[in-house]
Amino acid sequence: MVRLIKGDPITALLGERSVDPRWQEEMRARLGLDRPLLDQYVIYISQVVQGDLGNSIVTTQPVLNEFWQLFPATIELAISAMLFGIVFGIPMGILAALRRGKAMDYVTMGTALTGQSLPIFWWGLVLILFFSIALGWTPVSGRISLEFYIEPITGFLLLDCLLQNDWQAFYSTLHHLILPTLALGTIPLAIVARMTRSSMIEVMGEDYIRTAKAKGLRPGRIIFIHGLRNALIPVITVIGLQTGALLAGAVLTETIFSWPGIGKWLVDSLDRRDYPVLQGAVLMVATFIMVVNFIIDILYGFINPRIRHGR
Numbered sequence: 001m002v003r004l005i006k007g008d009p010i011t012a013l014l015g016e017r018s019v020d021p022r023w024q025e026e027m028r029a030r031l032g033l034d035r036p037l038l039d040q041y042v043i044y045i046s047q048v049v050q051g052d053l054g055n056s057i058v059t060t061q062p063v064l065n066e067f068w069q070l071f072p073a074t075i076e077l078a079i080s081a082m083l084f085g086i087v088f089g090i091p092m093g094i095l096a097a098l099r100r101g102k103a104m105d106y107v108t109m110g111t112a113l114t115g116q117s118l119p120i121f122w123w124g125l126v127l128i129l130f131f132s133i134a135l136g137w138t139p140v141s142g143r144i145s146l147e148f149y150i151e152p153i154t155g156f157l158l159l160d161c162l163l164q165n166d167w168q169a170f171y172s173t174l175h176h177l178i179l180p181t182l183a184l185g186t187i188p189l190a191i192v193a194r195m196t197r198s199s200m201i202e203v204m205g206e207d208y209i210r211t212a213k214a215k216g217l218r219p220g221r222i223i224f225i226h227g228l229r230n231a232l233i234p235v236i237t238v239i240g241l242q243t244g245a246l247l248a249g250a251v252l253t254e255t256i257f258s259w260p261g262i263g264k265w266l267v268d269s270l271d272r273r274d275y276p277v278l279q280g281a282v283l284m285v286a287t288f289i290m291v292v293n294f295i296i297d298i299l300y301g302f303i304n305p306r307i308r309h310g311r
Helices: 009-014 021-030 037-049 063-098 103-117 120-134 157-163 167-203 207-214 219-256 262-271 275-303
Strands: none
Touching: 009 021, 063 103, 063 157, 063 167, 063 219, 063 262, 063 275, 103 167, 120 167, 120 219, 157 167, 167 219, 207 219, 219 262, 219 275, 262 275
16 A cells, blocks of 8 residues: 555655666665565565564664654653543533533533534644744644753653653643644544443433432432443543544644654655655554553453453
8 A cells, every 4th residue: 555655765765866877776676676566565574573664764774663762752642632532521521411401511512523523634723823823822843842851761751851850841841742632632522522421321311320319329429430430331442442543643733733753753754755664653553553452342341340251
């Protein structure tokens, strides 16, 4: 699929400069690009099986090394966006379910539907125009101000700032994280809010909830202990599925905000026809999504013991 993209990595690398065609052919042969496509595929798969994703055509560095250097930035953004969606989405859904058919329900669900419909590239630009350019509250791009340098320890910049006890750098990082989080987290927030509402409405109509009410239990205990625990099962499913969507959405978000993560790396590699990077990054992201879904399946058992015992 990657090879269907028009263009050639050698031409993309050299640009419009006039270079001896023989030298271009030598370079193409050295990279193995002159071989039949099937041969290149077999060689690539044999390398992948051995844990080698190849070297970048542009930087000549191992793809796996570059991936692990940039991946924490994407994960930090994705976790931030998902936390934003969970922290605001679940209370919104509970509130809408408990006020079903009333003004609060319509306002909450209308807001959620609007948020889910917003294209990320448009929403990101609106946030920059309003908060960065018009109000001057937030930075336009980047991950931290240029005046700070944090030695990479874990790759997660917020955590590295804390480990090095640099609070000014921590606030700068947090400041840079606000707009990308809002842009990327709006859709998960809307989806989590809508799923929580529908799930809570269904659970609150169950017999055991009516029994709990008949026993005279406090409303807070009925909602949060008996209702929310069971209502969260489909919500967790959605959260797991949204992890993949977040990584896909990060491609646009990181490009808009010049966030140095996997998404921007992919877009830059696409421009340069850097095939090993494109193939390796897609493969690693797909593997990560599978691992997340596996963890979500395990979490089901802890939340609902009936699933763990196959009942």
